[in-house]
Amino acid sequence: xxxxxxxxxxxxxxxxxxxxxxxxxxxxxxxxxxxxxxxxxxxxxxxxxxxxxxxxxxxxxxxxxxxxxxxxxxxxxxxxxxxxxxxxxxxxxxxxxxxxxxxxxxxxxxxxxxxxxxxxxxxxxxxxxxxxxxxxxxxxxxxxxxxxxxxxxxxxxxxxxxxxxxxxxxx
Numbered sequence: 001x002x003x004x005x006x007x008x009x010x011x012x013x014x015x016x017x018x019x020x021x022x023x024x025x026x027x028x029x030x031x032x033x034x035x036x037x038x039x040x041x042x043x044x045x046x047x048x049x050x051x052x053x054x055x056x057x058x059x060x061x062x063x064x065x066x067x068x069x070x071x072x073x074x075x076x077x078x079x080x081x082x083x084x085x086x087x088x089x090x091x092x093x094x095x096x097x098x099x100x101x102x103x104x105x106x107x108x109x110x111x112x113x114x115x116x117x118x119x120x121x122x123x124x125x126x127x128x129x130x131x132x133x134x135x136x137x138x139x140x141x142x143x144x145x146x147x148x149x150x151x152x153x154x155x156x157x158x159x160x161x162x163x164x165x166x167x168x169x170x171x
């Protein structure tokens with residue numbers, strides 16, 4: 001008596017492999033999306049803190065300062081007694097091929113923080129010190145910037161780098 005062996009046909013095996021390949025493609029796209037969203041969220045947190053510091057400077061008639069620290073392996077910023085450490089997967093910095101500042105990108109970025117003494121200062125008259133801070137993921141594939149230009153009216157702008165700087169918000 002002949003014994004029947006059960007096995008997968010070549011077509012069944014190809015269908016399963018195709019489905020696995022599609023799922024892997026979708027998961028890689030999701031990881032990239034979540035990485036971009038993660039860095040942008042950190043930029044928005046820093047931007048919100050800047051807005052608070054500016055309002056506090058106006059209300060108390062005293063200069064307020066956010067200190068940025070990009071030294072060592074732990075990157076952080078502090079405002080008074082409040083300190084915020086960036087997640088381990090996010091750093092102050094930019095990919096090597098990116099030019100800045102975002103409004104007029106003319107030279108490669110050599111410093112992740114261009115604010116004087118790595119401090120963003122908010123003055124009681126509404127002026128914000130000029131400079132830029134760049135945020136990137138640990139692989140330096142994603143880049144965002146928060147910048148304040150020199151002018152008679154100060155405001156922060158957020159940018160995203162995607163083969164060129166794109167303005168996200170004026171504020």
